[in-house]
Structures are given as structure tokens and as C-alpha cells.
Amino acid sequence: xxxxxxxxxxxxxxxxxxxxxxxxxxxxxxxxxxxxxxxxxxxxxxxxxxxxxxxxxxxxxxxxxxxxxxxxxxxxxx
Numbered sequence: 001x002x003x004x005x006x007x008x009x010x011x012x013x014x015x016x017x018x019x020x021x022x023x024x025x026x027x028x029x030x031x032x033x034x035x036x037x038x039x040x041x042x043x044x045x046x047x048x049x050x051x052x053x054x055x056x057x058x059x060x061x062x063x064x065x066x067x068x069x070x071x072x073x074x075x076x077x078x
Contacts, residue, residue, distance in 0.1 A: 009051035035064035052077040
């Protein structure tokens with residue numbers, strides 16, 4: 001049985017702070033290209049992504065994850 005991997009993403013205007021339980025923390029640019037690359041890696045691994053709804057700054061990762069078919073939860077930052 002495979003255990004689900006959950007990856008947390010803190011969304012900011014210019015970057016995404018990512019925490020992967022097996023690889024630790026990383027920061028990538030909040031751009032379409034970087035988000036697509038991140039989404040492709042997540043799709044390959046079968047990870048579930050959890051990130052905050054952040055005043056429109058979350059549209060890059062959200063669009064990339066949807067396009068790659070990666071499951072995610074968009075949560076209220078409060």
C-alpha cells in the first residue's frame with residue numbers, strides 16, 4: 001500500500017515556498033513556467049498539494065496543477 005504524499009505551498013506574489021515531507025523546503029518563482037515544472041513533478045509522484053487562496057497570486061500554481069491533473073486543496077489562509 002502506498003501512502004499519500006501531501007506537499008504544502010505558501011503562496012506569495014513573486015515566489016512559492018514549497019515543503020515536501022521527503023525533500024524538505026524549496027522556493028521557486030511564481031511564474032507559469034516554474035509552476036508547470038512543479039506540477040509535472042507532482043503529477044509524476046502522485047502528490048496532493050495544499051496551498052492557500054491568496055488574493056489571485058495562487059492562479060499560477062492552481063492553473064498548472066489543474067492542467068497536469070494533480071489533486072489539490074485550496075484553503076482559506078485564515
